[in-house]
Amino acid sequence: MRGRPHGLVLFGLLWRSMSDFSIDELVIPATPHAPSWPDFVAVAALRNLVEAEGFGTNALNYSAAELLPGWLNPKYDPKRMFVARVEGTVVARATYETLLDANDDHAWLGVQVLPAWRRCGIGTALADRVEHLVGTENRHELIVYTVSADTPGERLTAPIGFGSVPQDNAEVRFLLARGYRLEQVERGSRLALPADEGVIRRFQADAAAHAGGDYTVHYWSAGTPPRWRDDLAVPYTRMSTDAPTAGLTEPEDVWTADRLVDEETSRGSSPRRMLTAAALHEPSGHLVAFTQLSVPAERERSVSQEDTLVLREHRGHRLGMLLKTANLEYLAQESPGHPSVTTFNAEENRHMLVVNEALGFVPMGYEGAWKRVVPAEK
Structure with a gap:
């Protein structure tokens, strides 16, 4: 984060x-x-x-x-x-x-x-x-x-x-x-747009089949709905502890619903908009995964893939692929015409890199x- x-x-x-x-x-x-x-x-x-x-x-x-x-x-x-x-x-x-x-x-x-x-x-x-x-x-x-x-x-x-x-x-x-x-x-990495619709739909259908009926996808493009603010604060916090950090040993960065609201209020002055796709675990009634795209107002500019996280206890259901494909479709509906999506992943985060590569992302540089x-x- x-x-x-x-x-x-x-x-x-x-x-x-x-x-x-x-x-x-x-x-x-x-x-x-x-x-x-x-x-x-x-x-x-x-x-x-x-x-x-x-x-x-x-x-x-x-x-x-x-x-x-x-x-x-x-x-x-x-x-x-x-x-x-x-x-x-x-x-x-x-x-x-x-x-x-x-x-x-x-x-x-x-x-x-x-x-x-x-x-x-x-x-x-x-x-x-x-x-x-x-x-x-x-x-x-x-x-x-x-x-x-x-x-x-x-x-x-x-x-x-x-x-x-x-x-x-x-x-x-x-x-x-x-x-x-x-x-x-x-x-x-960079994904050229428009993405191959057949590829996106095939991977989305496969991921949905693996996720099963326990998980449903929800979307929003403004602030987080009030009923899910506490839920979303959990994976926001987990970005500092669950994402691969190698030998950096970065500390926990705690998020709360109040902090989330404060962040979204501040972000409201930006010309960009955030598209969020999140997975709801139906049996518990809580969000357990999310991904976000930061979209500029100008259609000729690239979209930035922001954070993606699946809580550790809900991994293994292909929720990362499910949400990424869902949000790419959401982007195509809400703001079509952008030339690409860019994203960053740790080289040891092989699971997420495999997801991105399958969707068509190609390396553009390293830091x-x-x-x-x-x-x-x-």
């Missing part, structure tokens, strides 16, 4: 000599009319350029208006942003994200630098800034997600044995030099999940 809905978190290296830059914390604009809105727009453009550079596609682009709601919910999702400027122009940014629990010692960090301003110390200075903040708040588990474009040469394999990144890539060398260890590799443990001071 952390990082991907609001944009990839990257570390960038530096490419030309320039010493006159400033770093300050960005005041997140409450609205597009706030004084800091132009800087936030510049940050969104920076994010999109770096992602397109790493993945070779602009399918992951988000507008500033789409990104803003994710930065306006400090009650449940505290995060800060720092920007580097050269002659008043934003050329790089750093992000610092934590959980609400003051006793948790994790922090999610990231730095992005425009290609024209690399190798002049800006990325290092921003990394130093957020890592210093980690120290002042007594946090010890530092996590970074960064795209690694495919290049020839030796590979660095994740310790779990699934996935690798190019050993000589600039971001890999940068993170290794700062004491980070590669823990996991995530695959970015490393890195961790650094800072020993506590004695």
Whole structure:
């Protein structure tokens, strides 16, 4: 749940000599009319350029208006942003994200630098800034997600044995030099639309037969219906504990119905809409699985596959396939004409990758999940 809905978190290296830059914390604009809105727009453009550079596609682009709601919910999702400027122009940014629990010692960090301003110390200075903040708040588990474009040469394999990144890539060398260890590799995949209706229906029928009469699929495109808010908060929480995290050992991120409402209210200001498909376990009367698609208003832009989770105790019934096919059909009904759907999965999450591959998703790039443990001071 952390990082991907609001944009990839990257570390960038530096490419030309320039010493006159400033770093300050960005005041997140409450609205597009706030004084800091132009800087936030510049940050969104920076994010999109770096992602397109790493993945070779602009399918992951988000507008500033789409990104803003994710930065306006400090009650449940505290995060800060720092920007580097050269002659008043934003050329790089750093992000610092934590959980609400003051006793948790994790922090999610990231730095992005425009290609024209690399190798002049800006990325290092921003990394130093957020890592210093980690120290002042007594946090010890530092996590970074960064795209690694495919290049020839030796590979660095994740310790779990699934996935690798190019050993000589600039971001890999940068993170290794700062004491980070590669823990996991995530695959970015893309499904061209319109999907093959015959394939979708065949897999959906097969999944429905395996699920049997105990499970029914329900859909919504606005806020979660009140009667299911408590239910949906459970798999939202389980995303932090049940999804594969390799050696990251990410902490539990607790969701409640109130937090869900708060998140959906904040998200209501975004031009995007969320399509949700969820599986109801009829004998218990509770939702036990869900999947979501984040849909931009413009039909020429790609759709983002957000979280998908089946509670552990209800796995083995092909609910993941049932819900993914159902939501793709829902998308075709509610908002046809988009060129593709993009998604991210851990390389060791073979079950979900098999589902995606069967539906026609193909790899578009990879990102490393890195961790650094800072020993506590004695």
